[in-house]
Structure formats: C-alpha cells, structure tokens
Amino acid sequence: MSTQDRFFIDRLAIVGVGLIGGSLALALKEAGCVGEVTGIGRGLPNLNLALELGVVDKITRELEEGVQQADVVFLATPVMTIPDLARRVLPAMKPGAILTDGGSVKGEIVERIEPYLSGEVAFVPGHPIAGTEKSGAAAAFPTLYRDRRCILTPTERTPAAATALIRRMWETVGSEVVVMDVDKHDRILAAISHLPHMIAYTLVNAVGSYDHFEENILEYSAGGFRDFTRIASSDPAMWRDIALSNRQALLEMLERYENFLGELKRDIAAADGQKLFEFFLNSKTLRDAIL
Amino acid sequence: MSTQDRFFIDRLAIVGVGLIGGSLALALKEAGCVGEVTGIGRGLPNLNLALELGVVDKITRELEEGVQQADVVFLATPVMTIPDLARRVLPAMKPGAILTDGGSVKGEIVERIEPYLSGEVAFVPGHPIAGTEKSGAAAAFPTLYRDRRCILTPTERTPAAATALIRRMWETVGSEVVVMDVDKHDRILAAISHLPHMIAYTLVNAVGSYDHFEENILEYSAGGFRDFTRIASSDPAMWRDIALSNRQALLEMLERYENFLGELKRDIAAADGQKLFEFFLNSKTLRDAIL
Ligand SMILES: NC(=O)c1ccc[n+]([C@@H]2O[C@H](COP(=O)([O-])OP(=O)(O)OC[C@H]3O[C@@H](n4cnc5c(N)ncnc54)[C@H](OP(=O)(O)O)[C@@H]3O)[C@@H](O)[C@H]2O)c1
Ligand SMILES: NC(=O)c1ccc[n+]([C@@H]2O[C@H](COP(=O)([O-])OP(=O)(O)OC[C@H]3O[C@@H](n4cnc5c(N)ncnc54)[C@H](OP(=O)(O)O)[C@@H]3O)[C@@H](O)[C@H]2O)c1
Numbered sequence: 250m251s252t253q254d255r256f257f258i259d260r261l262a263i264v265g266v267g268l269i270g271g272s273l274a275l276a277l278k279e280a281g282c283v284g285e286v287t288g289i290g291r292g293l294p295n296l297n298l299a300l301e302l303g304v305v306d307k308i309t310r311e312l313e314e315g316v317q318q319a320d321v322v323f324l325a326t327p328v329m330t331i332p333d334l335a336r337r338v339l340p341a342m343k344p345g346a347i348l349t350d351g352g353s354v355k356g357e358i359v360e361r362i363e364p365y366l367s368g369e370v371a372f373v374p375g376h377p378i379a380g381t382e383k384s385g386a387a388a389a390f391p392t393l394y395r396d397r398r399c400i401l402t403p404t405e406r407t408p409a410a411a412t413a414l415i416r417r418m419w420e421t422v423g424s425e426v427v428v429m430d431v432d433k434h435d436r437i438l439a440a441i442s443h444l445p446h447m448i449a450y451t452l453v454n455a456v457g458s459y460d461h462f463e464e465n466i467l468e469y470s471a472g473g474f475r476d477f478t479r480i481a482s483s484d485p486a487m488w489r490d491i492a493l494s495n496r497q498a499l500l501e502m503l504e505r506y507e508n509f510l511g512e513l514k515r516d517i518a519a520a521d522g523q524k525l526f527e528f529f530l531n532s533k534t535l536r537d538a539i540l
Numbered sequence: 541m542s543t544q545d546r547f548f549i550d551r552l553a554i555v556g557v558g559l560i561g562g563s564l565a566l567a568l569k570e571a572g573c574v575g576e577v578t579g580i581g582r583g584l585p586n587l588n589l590a591l592e593l594g595v596v597d598k599i600t601r602e603l604e605e606g607v608q609q610a611d612v613v614f615l616a617t618p619v620m621t622i623p624d625l626a627r628r629v630l631p632a633m634k635p636g637a638i639l640t641d642g643g644s645v646k647g648e649i650v651e652r653i654e655p656y657l658s659g660e661v662a663f664v665p666g667h668p669i670a671g672t673e674k675s676g677a678a679a680a681f682p683t684l685y686r687d688r689r690c691i692l693t694p695t696e697r698t699p700a701a702a703t704a705l706i707r708r709m710w711e712t713v714g715s716e717v718v719v720m721d722v723d724k725h726d727r728i729l730a731a732i733s734h735l736p737h738m739i740a741y742t743l744v745n746a747v748g749s750y751d752h753f754e755e756n757i758l759e760y761s762a763g764g765f766r767d768f769t770r771i772a773s774s775d776p777a778m779w780r781d782i783a784l785s786n787r788q789a790l791l792e793m794l795e796r797y798e799n800f801l802g803e804l805k806r807d808i809a810a811a812d813g814q815k816l817f818e819f820f821l822n823s824k825t826l827r828d829a830i831l
Binding site: 380382397427437438441444446448449450452454456459461465466468469470471472473474480482483484493496502503505507509510518522526529531532537539540 | 669672673688718727728731737738739740742744748759761766767769770771772776779780783787793796801805809816817820821824830831
C-alpha cells in the first residue's frame with residue numbers, strides 16, 4: 250500500500266462480496282482510495298453480479314490465489330465461516346499485509362484466529378455498525394458506512410500500525426472508529442443489536458402463530474408493527490451464527506430483558522398506573538435522547 | 541346529516557383535537573364531505589392551534605354546548621377519559637345523532653358507555669388502525685387514514701344504520717372498514733399493537749440502563765435499533781391507559797410471547813443451530829408475507 254500521507258490501498262481482496270464486503274469496496278472506490286479490488290466467493294452468480302455492478306474489478310473462487318497479492322484482505326462472510334477462512338488465507342498472504350474482518354461477533358473470531366497468526370501478517374478484528382436486512386452483492390451501496398460507527402477490537406497481538414491503517418480505511422468511508430476490547434464489543438452488540446433481533450423474531454413468531462381467529466392477524470398490522478419487525482426479515486443463517494457465536498453475552502442480555510419484562514407484567518397485572526407511567530416515560534426519555 | 545347518496549356530515553364535533561381527531565377532521569374536509577367542524581378540548585393552546593391550522597372551524601371548551609348541534613360526535617381523547625366524556629355528551633346530543641370514538645381499546649369503553657345509552661343517540665365504537673408517535677393538533681394530517689384499516693365493534697345495541705354511516709365516514713377518508721366483536725378487537729390489538737409497544741419500551745429500558753461500561757451504550761445503536769424502538773417514543777400516558785384498559789388480553793399476549801422467548805433462550809443455551817435457524821426462518825417468512 251502507499252506510504253504517502255494520502256490514504257490508498259493498492260490491492261484489496263474482499264472475501265464474501267455481499268452487503269458488507271461489497272459496500273466497503275464501493276465506498277473505497279468512490280473515495281478514490283483503492284487500486285484493484287479482487288472479489289472472492291464460493292459461487293459465480295454473486296461474483297459475476299459483483300463484477301457487472303462494478304463492485305469489484307476481478308473475481309475468483311480460488312481463495313489462496315485471490316489473496317496472494319493483496320495489501321489488505323477483508324473477510325466479510327458469515328461469522329461462523331470467518332475463522333476457517335482466516336486459517337486458509339493467512340499463510341497465503343504476503344508478509345506485511347493486513348487481514349481484517351467485519352464479523353458481527355468478535356470474541357469467538359479472535360479466539361479462533363489468533364492461534365494461526367505467525368507474525369508476518371497482522372490481524373485487525375473489526376465490525377462496522379451498519380447494515381440493512383438485505384444481502385448479496387446487489388445489496389451493496391457506497392454510503393452504507395457514512396456517519397456510522399465502526400468498532401475495532403485489536404488485541405495484544407495486533408501491531409498498532411495495522412490498527413491505524415484499518416482505522417483510516419473506515420474513516421475514509423465515513424465512519425467514526427471506536428477501539429475497544431473484544432468482550433466489551435460483544436456485550437454492547439448483544440444489547441443494541443443481537444437482543445433486538447431475537448425480540449423481533451420472537452414477536453413475529455408469537456403473533457403470527459396466534460390462530461385463535463382463523464385469520465392471519467398480521468394482516469391487521471399497521472406501520473408501527475411493520476417498522477418494528479423489519480429486522481425480523483434478516484437472514485436466518487446469519488442470525489443463527491450470531492446467536493451461537495455470541496451465546497454468553499446474548500443469554501445475559503436476554504435474562505436482563507426478561508427481568509424488565511417481568512416487572513412490566515407485574516405492574517400491568519397489579520394495574521399500577523403510576524409505575525406503568527414511569528416505566529414508559531423512562532423509556533421514552535432514553536429513546537428520545539438518541540433520536 | 542344529508543340523506544342524499546353523496547356522503548356528507550353537516551355538523552361534526554371532535555372531542556380531543558389531537559392526532560386522531562384532527563386527522564379525521566382534515567381528511568373529511570379534504571374530501572369535501574363535512575360542513576362545520578367544532579373542536580372541543582380542555583386547553584386553549586391546542587384548540588387555538590387547531591383553529592389556526594384549519595383543522596376545525598370553531599372551538600370551545602364547553603363540552604355539552606359544543607356537541608348540541610352535531611350530527612356526529614367523535615371522541616378522540618385518551619382511552620381512560622372516553623367513558624366519562626360519553627356520559628356527559630350523550631344527554632346533550634340531539635336525537636338521531638351518532639356518537640362514535642377512536643379509542644385504542646374497545647371492551648372497557650363499550651362496557652362503561654352502554655349503560656348510559658337512552659336509545660335516542662346511537663353509539664358506534666370504532667378504532668382506526670393508524671397513528672404515529674406524535675400527538676396534538678399539530679401532528680394531524682389528512683392522509684393518516686388512507687390505505688389503513690378501521691375496526692368498528694358495534695354491539696346489539698348499535699343500530700345498523702349508524703354503523704353503516706360511520707363505515708362510510710371511514711371509507712371516505714380512505715380506510716378499509718372491518719366489523720368485528722369487541723373481544724376479538726381487543727385481542728388482535730393486544731397482539732399487533734399493545735404487545736409490540738410493551739416490548740419496545742422494555743427493550744429500551746433494559747438496554748438504556750445497562751451501566752456496565754460507564755457510557756451510554758445506546759450511543760452505539762444504528763438504524764436497526766432506532767427503527768425498532770421508535771414506538772418507545774409514544775406518549776407514556778396514552779400507553780399507561782391502554783395497558784390498564786386492555787389488561788386481560790395484554791397479559792395473555794405477554795405470556796404467549798414469554799413462552800416463545802423462553803423457547804428461543806433454551807435453543808441458544810443448548811446451541812441448537814438447527815432449531816435457531818428454523819425459528820428465525822419461520823419469523824422471516826411470516827414477516828415477509830406482510831411486507
Ligand atoms: N448485514 C448486516 O447488517 C451486518 C452488519 C455488520 C456486520 N455484518 C457481518 O458481515 C458479514 C457479512 O454479512 P453480509 O450482511 O454482508 O452478508 P451477505 O450479504 O450474505 O454477504 C456474505 C457473502 O459471503 C459469501 N458467503 C456466504 N456463505 C459463505 C460460506 N459459507 N463460506 C464462504 N463465503 C460465504 C457469499 O458470497 P458467495 O455466495 O459468492 O460465496 C455472500 O455474498 C457477516 O459476518 C456479518 O455478521 C453484517
Ligand atoms: N396515536 C395513535 O397511534 C392512535 C391510533 C389509534 C387510536 N388512538 C386513540 O385515539 C385517541 C386519541 O389519541 P391521539 O393520538 O390523537 O392523542 P393526542 O394527539 O394526544 O390527542 C388527544 C387530545 O385529547 C385531548 N385530551 C387529552 N387529555 C384529555 C383529558 N384528560 N380529557 C379530555 N381531553 C383530553 C387533548 O386536547 P386538549 O388538550 O385540547 O384537551 C389532545 O389533543 C386515544 O384514545 C387513542 O387511544 C391513537
């Protein structure tokens with residue numbers, strides 16, 4: 250990569266050219282901060298689409314070959330696949346290159362990748378806090394990361410210079426970069442992202458299967474319900490992986506949430522208007538502060 | 541009201557000129573289907589605003605006086621206040637006029653109003669399934685009811701002609717009218733509206749009070765969380781009233797939801813990927829069907 254002050258990645262390899270990987274490629278291209286982008290995947294349909302849409306400049310299904318020349322390799326495949334891909338990618342990368350990822354869970358990924366680090370290639374674990382419920386190369390768009398946060402969770406084994414470069418990469422595409430430890434990342438994400446998805450999926454299942462009236466009561470849902478449950482349209486395989494790989498933190502958050510729900514239920518059962526009002530007002534105040 | 545085929549209400553009184561009452565007035569005006577609209581409220585600031593914005597043509601704080609000439613009186617104040625207002629309004633209304641309401645809960649309202657019906661004035665309980673998290677006359681807009689459903693829950697005491705007229709009123713403003721019994725309304729609403737609000741309020745409280753990290757973790761929330769919790773910005777007093785007046789159905793739905801959540805939690809704890817995938821896929825399928 251260029252060592253001038255201006256940020257530039259000569260050769261970038263994206264493994265998994267979907268929403269997250271594809272959007273990074275598009276954003277870096279739009280910023281004029283990347284040379285050649287190689288898209289690596291399993292299947293030709295998505296890779297060909299990525300090529301047609303100009304998301305990447307070259308495509309290949311040969312993982313090791315695809316990453317050989319890269320200065321930066323970005324793993325953007327489902328969480329569960331990242332460690333194995335990293336294990337294969339690391340020995341094929343050139344010395345001094347940087348491996349980074351965008352997986353939504355960091356603890357499991359870091360734990361399973363670090364044993365394979367040789368010291369020749371740096372690994373910077375990352376997670377852009379951005380997304381939609383769409384997937385694949387067709388879902389990618391260059392402004393996805395603008396005004397979003399990106400969390401990096403370097404460990405003792407991550408060279409500071411590598412973290413600095415990946416930080417600049419995300420800043421270049423418009424994100425505010427926050428560095429924190431792996432455990433903190435996984436707890437925060439469990440709270441603000443993984444728990445809400447579990448809740449949305451559960452709500453839709455609980456309501457959608459309510460067959461008391463021989464008609465689909467979801468037909469009665471208005472805007473509020475539809476907005477509220479939009480995240481229940483997210484990819485089931487991705488969320489299975491996230492739930493499995495962030496199990497501990499997610500279970501803790503679920504328990505915390507259940508306690509609050511139990512409190513609310515007791516207040517409703519007791520018809521305690523004052524407590525209910527306070528509960529709702531407290532929530533509205535917290536919510537309005539992040540509007 | 542006019543008895544010609546064209547639908548027209550000569551004199552309409554709106555008690556509570558907020559989002560729901562104000563939007564009905566604006567929509568009927570836009571459709572050219574109403575003569576004079578009187579806005580009735582407690583406080584002058586909101587009433588004056590309603591007058592200025594052209595939501596109503598006349599304003600008064602004198603309830604009985606305000607409804608005297610009306611052919612249709614629409615009660616659109618908080619749920620808990622509707623029965624008492626109806627009790628005062630009914631004897632002041634002229635024979636043959638129709639009282640209707642827009643309260644989000646129907647069982648409690650019907651139960652508390654029916655004892656006061658003399659037979660001179662018809663009461664048509666109603667509930668437009670439309671809304672935003674804003675309130676007051678300033679929040680009203682004429683297209684709120686377009687392409688929405690409106691549920692009417694007439695009882696044995698409701699004359700069919702009155703139901704027919706209120707049905708036309710809602711159809712005139714763009715809604716599809718569905719007639720069902722009171723109990724069914726309250727259960728469906730508990731499922732698709734009241735439960736989601738409880739869940740959103742609970743989520744924001746559970747996450748917003750998580751103080752493990754000495755920073756407000758809500759700051760990390762991205763678009764998904766914000767959309768998901770938008771309904772937690774709704775008026776706490778309104779939702780206290782709804783939770784209290786639809787207690788039974790809501791508690792049943794909460795229990796149903798807790799059972800589903802318990803199942804999900806067990807599957808996460810057991811790391812049962814297959815069950816998790818099915819749970820999420822089932823939800824996505826149900827959700828995508830109402831997109
Ligand atoms: N969506 C979000 O909101 C979001 C936000 C932040 C982070 N993330 C993380 O970003 C990563 C990618 O998510 P995404 O939303 O971009 O998903 P996506 O749109 O489905 O893209 C993932 C890509 O990875 C490839 N892939 C899928 N399964 C694979 C497998 N088993 N082995 C190798 N490659 C595979 C696919 O391309 P081929 O078919 O060509 O192989 C696919 O295009 C995940 O780790 C996710 O946790 C997602
Ligand atoms: N918002 C929704 O999503 C939605 C959807 C469907 C049905 N509803 C139902 O519609 C009704 C009105 O809701 P909204 O959203 O229109 O609320 P809103 O915007 O707050 O309007 C209610 C109006 O009622 C008056 N009011 C408030 N408290 C009162 C009291 N204690 N006694 C008499 N009048 C009072 C207020 O005007 P003054 O200050 O001038 O008195 C206020 O403008 C409620 O029964 C609600 O359940 C709401």
